[in-house]
Amino acid sequence: MNIKKRCSKVGCNELIPTSKTYCKKHTNHNYKRYEKIRTSTEEGRTYKRFYDTKEWKSLRYQGFLRDGFCCVKCGREAEIADHIIPTKVRWDLRLDINNVQSLCFECHNKKTNEDKNRYSI
Template sequence: MPRTRRCRYPNCHAMVAFPDHYCQQHYEHEAEYLASRQRWARSNDRQYTHKYNTITRYRNEDKRQQYSFYRTRQWSHLRQQVLERDHYLCAYCKVQGIITPAKTVDHIVPIEFDEMLKADIDNLAVICSKCHRLKTGWEQATYGTGQDNELKNVKPINDVSSIVVLMNKG
């Protein structure tokens, strides 16, 4: 007799043969479920995280020092002040007239570009994940930040509304 289990769809009690997770009626959720399991496995894979930390995140002494700043008490206090100042709302979305809740605090001018601004509260803003992704791409193109890039000699832009305009162009 084949092994079976209950369908993963909420309140569905149909039995499903292994290796499937959903019955015929809810089978469209199978691919999404398998993808989420792969994401979870990758994020909890020690080899993957070790490679990320040693090769990407801490690739040189400068990056090691930059990331160690995020584990200090000073950073946690700054972060909390900025979150409360901005009411946990993305500053980049707010400029566009959109209200988006967020918990990430970002340096307006990246610390890789200007180390002196890392503890400046005026250089910090709350940012949502969508804007953070766009801004990171824009920073890499504009400032030359990121892995395998060379820092460019450009004037830093510290106005959120100007950055939003430039971010959305690219």
């Protein structure tokens, strides 16, 4: 039997395999546009290089393990390791495990908007 679940995007009722998180409609739909914006400046390239490092990937995995691969805000499956204090505010905390939390896409987007207002970034 092929077990299915609903897409994790709020309000979407599309059935998908249990190994996936989002349906095709809600998976990486803005990824190429976001990557172009993210790497078009020197600051963007610096961040891209950081997020590609072995140190970050290891710390990210440690954060997921610590949080049980669950979003610390809502308890759904975590997909993003988020810096509690953004790296644009405190670059020195980028590899501090106490500054990393596991979030789902929805909670990460809410937090990013809050950070933009709080830190004016």
